[in-house]
Amino acid sequence: GAGVSQSPRYKVAKRGQDVALRCDPISGHVSLFWYQQALGQGPEFLTYFQNEAQLDKSGLPSDRFFAERPEGSVSTLKIQRTQQEDSAVYLCASSPRDPSRQPQHFGDGTRLSIL
Amino acid sequence: KQEVTQIPAALSVPEGENLVLNCSFTDSAIYNLQWFRQDPGKGLTSLLLIQSSQREQTSGRLNASLDKSSGRSTLYIAASQPGDSATYLCAVGKAAGNKLTFGGGTRVLVKP
Numbered sequence: 580g581a582g583v584s585q586s587p588r589y590k591v592a593k594r595g596q597d598v599a600l601r602c603d604p605i606s607g608h609v610s611l612f613w614y615q616q617a618l619g620q621g622p623e624f625l626t627y628f629q630n631e632a633q634l635d636k637s638g639l640p641s642d643r644f645f646a647e648r649p650e651g652s653v654s655t656l657k658i659q660r661t662q663q664e665d666s667a668v669y670l671c672a673s674s675p676r677d678p679s680r681q682p683q684h685f686g687d688g689t690r691l692s693i694l
Numbered sequence: 695k696q697e698v699t700q701i702p703a704a705l706s707v708p709e710g711e712n713l714v715l716n717c718s719f720t721d722s723a724i725y726n727l728q729w730f731r732q733d734p735g736k737g738l739t740s741l742l743l744i745q746s747s748q749r750e751q752t753s754g755r756l757n758a759s760l761d762k763s764s765g766r767s768t769l770y771i772a773a774s775q776p777g778d779s780a781t782y783l784c785a786v787g788k789a790a791g792n793k794l795t796f797g798g799g800t801r802v803l804v805k806p
Contacts, residue, residue, distance in 0.1 A: 583737070612793065621698070621783050621796030622738070635793060670737055674792075682728055682740035683794065690735075 581605065583686035585671050591692045592661050600656045600689045604673030611654050612683060613646055614670040622670055628654060661693045696721045698786055700797035708805050713771040715800045717784035722762045724786045728794065729758050729769050732781045741782075742769070774804045 584603040592598050604611050610629055614622035615638075624638040630651035639646070643661075648654040658665055668690050672683040697720045707713060717727075726745050730738040742751045742758040744767070750759045755772040771778055781801045785794035 624793040682743045685737035687737040
């Protein structure tokens, strides 16, 4: 497809389990972002990649959160030892070479529920 | 730290009325400002992107203004339609990587 694709769309996990969320950006988009959106709130920045380089991870809430983009295309957000407060929608966005001049294109997100 | 506020949090209007959505931000050193639309269970759709050097952007029935000095942006939607019902989010971007800081959104309901 032409848009940003995220999988799975829904993920239910028990507290303490590890989860992995996948993002397929628009082909050719250099920049990739992850955001976390709690219910009824705006998204909050987690991390940013330019190609395979993770240039900003200041928004990751703890060292249980890890993101990678090894070949500069697909990205994976991994959460270890999940906790209930990790329940949220995780959104991925991509943009062309100059993200400051182009809108970010968002996927539909992965809704994560931790029981 | 940049903070973005959207008022009101929710808005209900009859079809045909014009919508006015407000966004304010605390740090005027922004690179750009974007307005997004979010439908339930969906991601964000970019509506308008205003560069810091611009005062406004228009697309069809949508017009967004930007006043950096006062830290404000307003999104106008003319002649609202039921299909305009959604949550509208504004977000400001800084130069470094353009990570976005979002407001909490305004939930809009346009009644037929």
